[in-house]
Amino acid sequence: MERTEAIALKNITKTFGSIVANKNVSLHVFHHEILSILGENGSGKTTLMNMISGIYHPDEGEIFIDGQPASIQSPRDAYRYKIGMIHQHFKLIDVFSATENIVLGMEEGIYDLKAAEKKIRATCKKYGFEIDPTKKIYQMSVSEKQTVEIVKALYRGADILILDEPTAVLTPQEIRKLFDVMRRMRDDGKAIIIITHKLNEVLEISDRVSVLRKGEYIGTINTAEANAGILTEMMVGKKVSLNIERSEPKDLQKRLTLTNVTVLAPDGRAILRNVNFTANAGEILGIAGISGSGQKELLEAIAGLQHLKSGSILYSNPETGREENLRNKTPMQIRNLGVRLSFVPEDRLGMGLVGSMGIADNMMLRSYRKGGFFLLRRKEPRDLAKRIIEELQIVTPGPQTPVRRLSGGNVQKVLVGREISSSPTVLMAAYPVRGLDINSSYLIYNLLMKQKENGVAVIFVGEDLDVLTELCDRILVISGGVVTGIVDGRDVTKEELGLLMTKAHHREEEAQ
Numbered sequence: 001m002e003r004t005e006a007i008a009l010k011n012i013t014k015t016f017g018s019i020v021a022n023k024n025v026s027l028h029v030f031h032h033e034i035l036s037i038l039g040e041n042g043s044g045k046t047t048l049m050n051m052i053s054g055i056y057h058p059d060e061g062e063i064f065i066d067g068q069p070a071s072i073q074s075p076r077d078a079y080r081y082k083i084g085m086i087h088q089h090f091k092l093i094d095v096f097s098a099t100e101n102i103v104l105g106m107e108e109g110i111y112d113l114k115a116a117e118k119k120i121r122a123t124c125k126k127y128g129f130e131i132d133p134t135k136k137i138y139q140m141s142v143s144e145k146q147t148v149e150i151v152k153a154l155y156r157g158a159d160i161l162i163l164d165e166p167t168a169v170l171t172p173q174e175i176r177k178l179f180d181v182m183r184r185m186r187d188d189g190k191a192i193i194i195i196t197h198k199l200n201e202v203l204e205i206s207d208r209v210s211v212l213r214k215g216e217y218i219g220t221i222n223t224a225e226a227n228a229g230i231l232t233e234m235m236v237g238k239k240v241s242l243n244i245e246r247s248e249p250k251d252l253q254k255r256l257t258l259t260n261v262t263v264l265a266p267d268g269r270a271i272l273r274n275v276n277f278t279a280n281a282g283e284i285l286g287i288a289g290i291s292g293s294g295q296k297e298l299l300e301a302i303a304g305l306q307h308l309k310s311g312s313i314l315y316s317n318p319e320t321g322r323e324e325n326l327r328n329k330t331p332m333q334i335r336n337l338g339v340r341l342s343f344v345p346e347d348r349l350g351m352g353l354v355g356s357m358g359i360a361d362n363m364m365l366r367s368y369r370k371g372g373f374f375l376l377r378r379k380e381p382r383d384l385a386k387r388i389i390e391e392l393q394i395v396t397p398g399p400q401t402p403v404r405r406l407s408g409g410n411v412q413k414v415l416v417g418r419e420i421s422s423s424p425t426v427l428m429a430a431y432p433v434r435g436l437d438i439n440s441s442y443l444i445y446n447l448l449m450k451q452k453e454n455g456v457a458v459i460f461v462g463e464d465l466d467v468l469t470e471l472c473d474r475i476l477v478i479s480g481g482v483v484t485g486i487v488d489g490r491d492v493t494k495e496e497l498g499l500l501m502t503k504a505h506h507r508e509e510e511a512q
């Protein structure tokens with residue numbers, strides 16, 4: 001099939017003060033293809049895409065759309081060139097419906113919402129989207145919101161679609177659906193650019209891969225000729241070992257003991273049912289499960305963010321030798337009991353990073369959803385910030401640079417780094433590598449390992465079964481709010497985990 005060129009970037013350079021975000025980048029995207037843009041955190045991917053979608057303007061270089069030089073001064077201009085971008089953070093208005101969001105700001109004057117709705121339904125049908133155009137955004141799941149963004153782009157006639165880390169926030173099932181839709185759009189002639197850090201996704205969905213490194217264009221290869229090793233080397237510039245060195249646990253000490261923990265949803269359904277387990281100091285306890293099986297509520301229950309219907313959570317304090325029951329205590333009360341708990345929650349929005357402040361100042365803050373705002377008493381936030389910047393290879397001019405100027409993945413690293421380095425006795429991390437490049441992900445895994453070796457009780461919620469079985473000493477599997485097994489991470493196979501992850505549902509059916 002003859003492919004016509006949709007976008008050509010020629011020698012694009014973009015700087016922010018002293019930071020060179022993109023340097024002399026040239027690349028091509030064709031209709032009828034899915035191009036993956038790959039690069040480490042801070043390598044300039046989002047910045048480059050923001051120039052195509054009219055948010056930033058290149059300092060130097062040219063953009064050609066369908067072979068013609070284009071002057072894209074604003075997102076509205078971008079739509080004139082049939083370019084639509086789905087951002088790392090959605091830009092929807094919560095109290096409006098899908099339809100209202102889609103037509104909002106598009107034409108002047110009064111909108112014919114009924115006609116719009118009809119057109120939206122037709123678009124959904126054509127590509128296989130499942131959304132209700134009348135539903136309000138605040139009632140929607142992340143995946144639905146993302147769908148609204150994509151439909152919005154298509155509704156406005158986008159022929160070129162840019163998706164910036166769309167899979168970071170989706171479950172495996174939702175990713176499969178998104179990929180189906182993307183393939184359908186490609187077959188319809190659209191040019192699609194996707195950014196993702198997950199190499200298996202790059203290999204699965206794209207036709208070609210273009211790699212950036214430190215703002216520079218490194219090259220493009222056909223996905224059929226790529227593999228994880230080749231791509232990582234292109235990205236990092238050298239061979240990197242993607243290995244987790246699992247150490248043998250020693251000096252295991254009981255740290256947390258959950259007994260018959262039951263948590264109810266607002267509708268009275270049990271989200272956690274009679275959960276029993278122990279988390280030991282000196283080991284990594286993995287938590288595996290299909291997303292939404294109760295992992296989130298489990299960690300929240302320990303952190304004091306869920307009401308327990310019944311059961312107990314005992315903390316064995318290594319300093320006092322006392323056992324404290326954390327049941328239905330607030331995060332503040334839990335802290336005051338001397339529990340040194342660090343928590344990287346799944347939903348990181350409420351975690352109290354202040355964008356206008358530097359990494360150093362952010363080291364002193366912490367807040368949890370519902371949990372109020374904490375000031376951590378830190379003596380040397382600046383030194384700590386410097387250490388985290390170094391250990392996690394955070395791309396920033398320095399510890400005082402406002403966090404909002406960092407790339408998405410580097411913001412994540414600040415959050416995760418702050419929690420990991422606050423000398424906890426219990427460290428709970430839910431999907432800590434989301435949004436992180438492959439190299440940084442392994443830095444985090446190895447930091448978790450170090451914490452375990454230092455006698456921390458580490459609880460790690462993960463979705464990648466390979467990582468779970470390589471990293472964890474024991475793996476607790478949860479399904480439908482029920483613990484279906486606690487297995488040895490060294491022995492268990494991925495198949496066995498998979499079976500346990502779907503098991504409770506059968507049991508429930510049998511019981512009925």
Ligand SMILES: Nc1ncnc2c1ncn2[C@@H]1O[C@H](COP(=O)(O)OP(=O)(O)OP(=O)(O)O)[C@@H](O)[C@H]1O
Nearest residue numbers: 016021041042043044045046047405406407408409
């Ligand atoms: N508005 C801004 N002001 C200052 N610096 C910025 C701004 N936007 C981006 N940068 C810097 O430009 C560089 C590239 O950032 P960009 O967001 O493009 O990276 P990225 O490849 O998308 O990374 P990630 O994978 O973490 O999302 C980073 O060093 C970032 O800190």
Ligand SMILES: [Mg+2]
Nearest residue numbers: 045046407408
């Ligand atoms: Mg980015």
